[in-house]
Amino acid sequence: MLQAREIVYRVGQRELLHGVSASFEAGRLHLIVGPNGAGKSTFVKVLSRLLRPQAGEVRYGDLDAGTQDERTLARQRAVLSQALELAFPLPVRDLVMMGRYPHFRGRPGRADEEICDEVMAYFDVQDMRDRSYVTLSGGEKQRVNFARVLAQVWRPLPGACRYLFLDEPLTFLDIRHQIDFMKKVRAFVEHHDVVAVGVVHDLNLAARFGDRLLMIDDGRIVAFGSKEDVLTPAHIRSTFHVDPVVVREPGTDAFHLIFH
Amino acid sequence: MSRLFTILRAVFQPEPPPEARQSGDTAGLLATLFVLMVLVTLASIRYGAIDFTAREMWAAIASLAGAHGPLTLNERIFLELRVPRALLCLAVGAALGVGGALMQALFRNPIVEPGLVGTSSGAALGASVYFVLGGLLHVASSVWGLPVAACLGGVVATYLVFALAQSNADGRSSIVLLLLTGLAVNALCLSGIGFLSYIARDPQARSIVFWNLGTMAGANWQSLGIVGATTVGCVVWALAYAKPLNALMIGEEEAIYLGVNVNRLKWAVLTINVIMVAVATAFTGVISFVGLIVPHILRILRGADNRYLIIGSALLGAILLSLADLVARMALRPAELPIGIVTSVVGVPVFLSLLRNRQYLF
Known part of the structure; x- marks a missing residue:
């Protein structure tokens, strides 16, 4: 369980989050939607403790995230963000192994090697093992990064949840890889000890893959719940300033939005 | 010989190879480098203004242990000039090389090196201030006075360059701005050194060539002791940060997500780097491009x-x-070239090819 209590985050004079509270359960994929500049990414960065809020607290289970040291936190929390650019040639395998850095001192152990092999197979990048990251295409780079980040929290921890954050990771991916990636994240979140919170831009993708959606506008929560409760025409109109039509596929719970 | 060609080809190759090599035989490469280092050191103590035969070198070394009366002139040249100089080259070269590696890792850019971002020239300015003030004011000095003054100069100049060049919100500096600022701060430091050498009484401090282009000619056992101890200590210390520096390659945010305390890392690595490079510079002047x-x-x-x-x-x-020092000693024998001329002749083409190679840069 992940809880945010009355989070206030300011940059200079501007307040980006005005006392946001929400709690996120394990085993579910929570996706945050909202217009540009609404504070989605800021909120995820506060939850992942990259940013420290001026007021309020983030709790990982019973622990106050603000008091934990970086390394301890990094063993149970991983963040997928946009594709990285590297200035130096680095083999893909070495990059994936970085995901295990918080778990070992000195040289990687047997478990670390095994985990790297497993995540690379999971994201279908094992053939790129010895290639230099800088020579990969945008989509390949992103898949390697997913493998690296999942390596960080691949195995359950005794007595603690794992936390996975997605900070707009789908940029630069084509539609096939977007869907493929979301399916893999979904499958990973099926584990009952994984708390997952992410930001996606595409409302239809959010509707299809999110268990629970959180709509944010101007640093405040507009709605939090199932896609039917959150992606209503009224909410979308007031938040995004576009007129949607909701289309349902007969016989399924699939749900599409068309914008005019 | 074939390895030498590989290295030469690597230096002048405009693009990085498509595939990074397997890291499996890294240990083998490091062992080869170690053997090469020993061979080069042997050559470096043998050849110079005077060439020593193997027998003479042995005799000189044996005379140290045996203490059989006064040393001959040649033995004294060998033991008091040649050997410390060869060893100082090793220490200074190691300091500059590691300094470059650390800076490039820290700033995530292959084109940064101590000579380009003000560390070396700042250290030289600090050292020449120490020479001049020490001479004018008759400040009581210990052997560590010079290295400490050089460190202060190096810190101030490096800090100045990075503070002035910082432009992006995420704290990374635009590389063009960084290089131009480095150029300006280097020019400022060198003109400061020029002024000080003009008013200096100390003959070493008076030599503008020494500060500008570097030389190993002043090597002795004391300077070797200071530079050697500092370099070995700093390299070992730096190794403790190898893993977090790897994580930093993928960006500051990502490194934080991997559990690295990035601010602490930056401070530690900059400190190591400035100490190591400044101490070396204090005794040998500014030697560019090695890093x-x-x-x-x-x-x-x-x-x-x-x-x-x-x-x-x-x-x-x-x-x-x-x-480079061997070339500097041999090229115009028995006269000597400043070592910085040799390193620049090799370094400038590499620098230019790096600048032109966009794939390797941001």
Whole structure:
């Protein structure tokens, strides 16, 4: 369980989050939607403790995230963000192994090697093992990064949840890889000890893959719940300033939005 | 010989190879570098203004242990000038090579090196201030006075460059701004040194060539002791940061997500770097481009893992600087070239090819 209590985050004079509270359960994929500049990414960065809020607290289970040291936190929390650019040639395998850095001192152990092999197979990048990251295409780079980040929290921890954050990771991916990636994240979140919170831009993708959606506008929560409760025409109109039509596929719970 | 060609090809190759090499035989490469370093050191103590035969070298070394009366002139040249000079080359080369590797890792840019971002010239300014003020004011001095003054100068100049060049919100500096600011601060430091050498009484401080282009001619056992101890200590200390520096390669945010305390890392690595480079500069002047070339060659040979780069840069830096010093001594024998001329002749083409190679840069 992940809880945010009355989070206030300011940059200079501007307040980006005005006392946001929400709690996120394990085993579910929570996706945050909202217009540009609404504070989605800021909120995820506060939850992942990259940013420290001026007021309020983030709790990982019973622990106050603000008091934990970086390394301890990094063993149970991983963040997928946009594709990285590297200035130096680095083999893909070495990059994936970085995901295990918080778990070992000195040289990687047997478990670390095994985990790297497993995540690379999971994201279908094992053939790129010895290639230099800088020579990969945008989509390949992103898949390697997913493998690296999942390596960080691949195995359950005794007595603690794992936390996975997605900070707009789908940029630069084509539609096939977007869907493929979301399916893999979904499958990973099926584990009952994984708390997952992410930001996606595409409302239809959010509707299809999110268990629970959180709509944010101007640093405040507009709605939090199932896609039917959150992606209503009224909410979308007031938040995004576009007129949607909701289309349902007969016989399924699939749900599409068309914008005019 | 074939390895030499590989290295030469690597240096002048405009593009990085498509595939990073497997890191499997990294240990083999490091062992080869170590052997090369020993060979170069032997050559470096043998050849110079006077060539020594193996027998003479043995005799000189044996006379140290045996203490059989006064040393001959040649033995004294060998023991008091040649050997400390060869060893100082190793220490300074290692310091500059590792300094370049650390800076490049820290700023995530292959074109940064101590000579380009003000560390070396700031250290030289600090050292010349110490010479001049020490001479004018008759300040009581210990052997550590000079290195401490050089460190202060190096810190101030490096800080100035990075503070002035910081432009992006995420704290990374635009590389063009960084290089231009470095140029300006270097010019400022060098004109300060010029002024001080003009008013200096100390003959060493008066030599503007010494500060500008560097020389190993002033080597003695004391300077070797100070530079050697500092360099070995700093390289070992730097190795502790190899893993977090690897994480930093993928960006500050990502490194934080991997559990790295990035602010602490930056401070530690900058401190190590400035101490190591400034102390070396205090005794040998500004020697440019070693810190640029060395990690560049190593990265092309075996990739960018920082543990390998730090150890490799120490070895290859020592080798290259010893070779440069050998060339500096042999080219116009019995006169000497400033060593910075030799390193620049090799370094500038590498620098230019790096600048032109967009794939390797941001």
